Amino acid sequence: MSLTETRLFSLPTRQSPVAIILILLRLVRTLFRQLWPLLLVLLFNPRGEVGGYITPFIIGIAAISALRSIISYFRYYFYIQDRELIIERGVLQHTRTAIPFDRIQSISLNQGPIHQLFGVSSLDIDTAGSSGSELSITALSVQEANQLRTYVLSQRAPISSQEVSDDESEEEVSPSIAPTSKKLLLELNIPDLLKIGVSQNHLRTAGILFAFSLSVLDDLEQVVGPEIYKMMEERFGEIFTSFIWASVILAVFFLIISFALSLLFSVLRNYQLRFYRTDIGFQMQAGLLDRREQTISLPKIQFIRWSANPFQRFFKLYRLRLYQASSIAVSAQGAMTVPGCYDAQLKNVQEAYFPDWSETEKTLHGVSRYLVRRRFIIHGLLPAGLFFLINLGSPLQGIIGGVFWLIFSYFWNVRYQRYWKIWLSEIGVEAHYGLLTRHRYLLHWRHLQSTKVRQSFIQKRLDVADLLLYTAAGTLHIPYLPVEKAKAIRDFILYRVESSQESWM
Amino acid sequence: MSIKFLIMEELNEPILFSNPSVDLSSLPTTNTLEWQSLAPKYYQLNLARAGLGSLVILLFMVGFTFANGMQVYALTWIIALPVWAILSIFQFWIAARRFAAEAYSLRDRDILHRKGVLIQTETIIPFNRVQHVSIKRGPLEKYFGLASLNIFTAGGQSSDLEISGLPVQRANELKDFIAEKTGSDVID
Numbered sequence: 001m002s003l004t005e006t007r008l009f010s011l012p013t014r015q016s017p018v019a020i021i022l023i024l025l026r027l028v029r030t031l032f033r034q035l036w037p038l039l040l041v042l043l044f045n046p047r048g049e050v051g052g053y054i055t056p057f058i059i060g061i062a063a064i065s066a067l068r069s070i071i072s073y074f075r076y077y078f079y080i081q082d083r084e085l086i087i088e089r090g091v092l093q094h095t096r097t098a099i100p101f102d103r104i105q106s107i108s109l110n111q112g113p114i115h116q117l118f119g120v121s122s123l124d125i126d127t128a129g130s131s132g133s134e135l136s137i138t139a140l141s142v143q144e145a146n147q148l149r150t151y152v153l154s155q156r157a158p159i160s161s162q163e164v165s166d167d168e169s170e171e172e173v174s175p176s177i178a179p180t181s182k183k184l185l186l187e188l189n190i191p192d193l194l195k196i197g198v199s200q201n202h203l204r205t206a207g208i209l210f211a212f213s214l215s216v217l218d219d220l221e222q223v224v225g226p227e228i229y230k231m232m233e234e235r236f237g238e239i240f241t242s243f244i245w246a247s248v249i250l251a252v253f254f255l256i257i258s259f260a261l262s263l264l265f266s267v268l269r270n271y272q273l274r275f276y277r278t279d280i281g282f283q284m285q286a287g288l289l290d291r292r293e294q295t296i297s298l299p300k301i302q303f304i305r306w307s308a309n310p311f312q313r314f315f316k317l318y319r320l321r322l323y324q325a326s327s328i329a330v331s332a333q334g335a336m337t338v339p340g341c342y343d344a345q346l347k348n349v350q351e352a353y354f355p356d357w358s359e360t361e362k363t364l365h366g367v368s369r370y371l372v373r374r375r376f377i378i379h380g381l382l383p384a385g386l387f388f389l390i391n392l393g394s395p396l397q398g399i400i401g402g403v404f405w406l407i408f409s410y411f412w413n414v415r416y417q418r419y420w421k422i423w424l425s426e427i428g429v430e431a432h433y434g435l436l437t438r439h440r441y442l443l444h445w446r447h448l449q450s451t452k453v454r455q456s457f458i459q460k461r462l463d464v465a466d467l468l469l470y471t472a473a474g475t476l477h478i479p480y481l482p483v484e485k486a487k488a489i490r491d492f493i494l495y496r497v498e499s500s501q502e503s504w505m
Numbered sequence: 506m507s508i509k510f511l512i513m514e515e516l517n518e519p520i521l522f523s524n525p526s527v528d529l530s531s532l533p534t535t536n537t538l539e540w541q542s543l544a545p546k547y548y549q550l551n552l553a554r555a556g557l558g559s560l561v562i563l564l565f566m567v568g569f570t571f572a573n574g575m576q577v578y579a580l581t582w583i584i585a586l587p588v589w590a591i592l593s594i595f596q597f598w599i600a601a602r603r604f605a606a607e608a609y610s611l612r613d614r615d616i617l618h619r620k621g622v623l624i625q626t627e628t629i630i631p632f633n634r635v636q637h638v639s640i641k642r643g644p645l646e647k648y649f650g651l652a653s654l655n656i657f658t659a660g661g662q663s664s665d666l667e668i669s670g671l672p673v674q675r676a677n678e679l680k681d682f683i684a685e686k687t688g689s690d691v692i693d
Binding site: 325448449450451452453454455456457460470471472474475490494497498499504505 | 614623659
């Protein structure tokens with residue numbers, strides 16, 4: 001890095017003025033989210049009496065918040081001093097945050113639609129350590145953002161020389177930085193996008209949608225006034241004379257809407273997804289409106305997990321996640337998610353994370369049959385009993401439904417238990433589980449932080465135990481192993497971890 | 506130091522495994538470990554905690570009655586008191602059992618801790634994964650002259666270890682020992 005750039009950031013610098021727009025927009029969004037029932041009242045104003053005091057109230061809140069946001073922009077500075085990135089901010093209370101370069105895990109540039117319009121980029125700085133703070137700079141011109149990132153990453157200690165290459169990502173944005181070796185593994189085209197969209201979990205979207213519309217209905221009743229609401233309800237009541245018909249129609253309606261919605265969101269989110277293999281790890285760019293970019297370096301990947309639901313299996317797609325150690329570790333954000341990839345890319349990632357896994361000799365282990373019993377009690381007996389109690393009025397229906405569910409649950413859980421497969425080797429473990437959505441994970445022993453063997457008093461009687469493997473990116477869990485085996489596996493892993501000098505990161 | 510170390514020969518000289526499949530029977534095991542039990546005062550501390558806990562609940566119940574202007578039905582108390590009594594007995598039972606359930610053990614390269622009455626766990630943290638060690642003392646622990654040792658790894662909260670019921674001096678010895686162990690690992 002040239003000296004001029006060093007000097008550039010050694011003085012307290014403000015963000016790009018575009019940040020004001022972005023901060024205000026964020027404010028509008030928050031306000032709207034908090035106050036939208038009130039706004040609806042103002043718009044429809046069913047009785048004409050509420051508007052009187054609400055309007056000045058809303059305007060007051062908005063004005064104060066806006067003023068505060070604008071001041072906050074002028075009070076926000078960042079600069080570099082003694083190999084630390086320093087951010088000073090705060091309107092009433094002044095905060096100074098200093099991040100040593102060595103603690104910076106990664107810096108990612110993100111551009112929303114407005115960022116793209118003004119040629120700015122936001123900078124998210126992820127730090128390692130228990131403090132768990134993630135910092136971000138709202139808007140910086142793309143050139144400055146790149147300079148800052150390149151400078152910080154190049155000044156960072158051990159792997160710095162390579163880490164600069166982390167940067168050529170921004171080909172379109174900054175052609176000045178020489179591209180180093182970067183191989184495109186996957187670029188999603190439109191059919192791929194559709195496949196991924198179609199195989200999303202629509203039931204989950206339907207659930208969210210359902211909960212959301214319930215809360216909206218609740219608010220709506222207060223907003224439009226009970227009379228109109230009642231009238232609406234009566235009219236609907238005529239159409240939906242039968243409750244069952246109503247719920248079937250509602251369910252179909254929600255499924256269709258949520259199918260369309262999750263398809264749309266998935267396409268928007270994964271539009272032009274590009275997945276690269278770089279010198280030091282992997283990189284992903286995706287998104288139409290919100291173009292995001294994520295870089296992950298190989299040593300930081302703690303374990304990988306991939307899964308396929310029945311639709312994805314039909315399309316031969318996998319959802320792949322690379323879990324990295326970071327300050328926000330145990331949350332989902334620490335992971336890089338490739339929403340859809342094929343066998344070739346999966347193999348590539350596996351090969352990079354765990355070079356000789358496929359050649360390693362492994363032994364196959366299963367989990368105890370007692371797992372069937374436990375799951376049968378929780379997922380079979382309990383719901384069946386509840387169903388019977390609900391249908392006390394017509395016991396026959398209750399018994400038939402309950403018995404049917406019990407039989408189904410039994411066979412399901414027998415298969416579930418059989419499907420738990422654990423391949424152990426000297427250097428790592430691969431586990432398969434799940435019937436409908438099939439999950440797999442791969443862990444190299446050197447990423448292990450600590451282990452736990454857990455036994456409830458019931459498990460103690462059955463002589464089985466759960467084995468928990470803690471990594472810096474989350475916990476992996478093997479249930480219902482025979483105690484002796486769980487302890488033997490644990491002892492072996494510890495032997496591996498303790499007798500090697502390999503670092504976990 | 507008065508701590509007994511169980512040094513495992515196997516770990517001192519790393520053996521190259523020539524057998525590629527995992528031979529589970531030939532590994533160093535934890536079955537023959539010598540567990541160190543905690544300070545006898547920890548037993549009293551647990552009972553004191555249980556006593557305080559049930560006292561707080563009782564006070565809360567009395568306070569609730571007063572807040573309602575003593576207008577609580579006698580029936581409420583007739584039901585609430587036995588429930589409180591059963592819960593308290595359960596709490597004391599757990600507290601008494603906890604002492605026997607908890608123990609720790611130091612080895613050359615890791616530290617073990619087991620605990621739990623209803624759900625028993627056995628945690629092992631290798632020294633080369635320890636991030637930092639600290640000692641914590643609450644007011645009750647101070648009264649009983651005890652301390653808790655906290656061992657942190659990068660594995661997040663659920664993987665961290667807290668060994669409570671240690672005499673203060675022992676806790677400090679352990680802290681220094683682990684700090685030294687992990688420090689030397691960093692230099693390696």
